[in-house]
Amino acid sequence: MQYLINDKVVHPYHGAGVITSISMKDISGELVECVVIKLSGGRAGILLPLFSISESGLRKVSSKKDIDSAMKMLATEGEELPKDWRRRIDVLKERVNSGDPLIIATAIRDVLARSSISKMNPSEKRVLNEAVIVFAGELSLVRVVTLEEAKKLIHKKVLGKKKTS
DSSP: OOOOTTOEEEETTTEEEEEEEEEEEEETTEEEEEEEEEEGGGOOOEEEEGGGHHHHTOEEOOOHHHHHHHHHHHTSOOOOOOSSHHHHHHHHHHHHTTOOHHHHHHHHHHHHHHHTTSOOOHHHHHHHHHHHHHHHHHHHHHHTOOHHHHHHHHHHHHHHHHHHO
16 A cells, blocks of 8 residues: 555554655664654654555554444443453453454443443553544544544543433
8 A cells, every 4th residue: 555645544553643754764774765653642653664564554544434433333332341351451452453443442332331330450441541542543633633632522422322321
């Protein structure tokens, strides 16, 4: 896939951002053509060699329709997560690192649904925070809002579900 400066992209582990430059960089004494991505929300940027982009999972941001579907997912009934906390964290991390907004939304939905039954442990809180940051980053780029506004939209959607249940 061809990437250009100012393309809005999503990296499955680092989240959403904008390509700010494509240039030659010195990596371990070798000149390599790289894309520089400024991550949303003021987080640090990432540097990806062009030859490794396809393996990295980098993709262009989702369509508005796909983001809207993911937002609707937040308001659906949560599914049960594994009872063993280590397995539960693995399942949640796998969803967050999928890079797919619909799957990330299920992680947010399910961990919050579980938290209404039992207190979240610190690992669940960390995964939830990462899921919200990754999802909000893409939401902010698609809907052209700030990261904070995107986080508020996510929380409003989740809280709206609880009010109607």
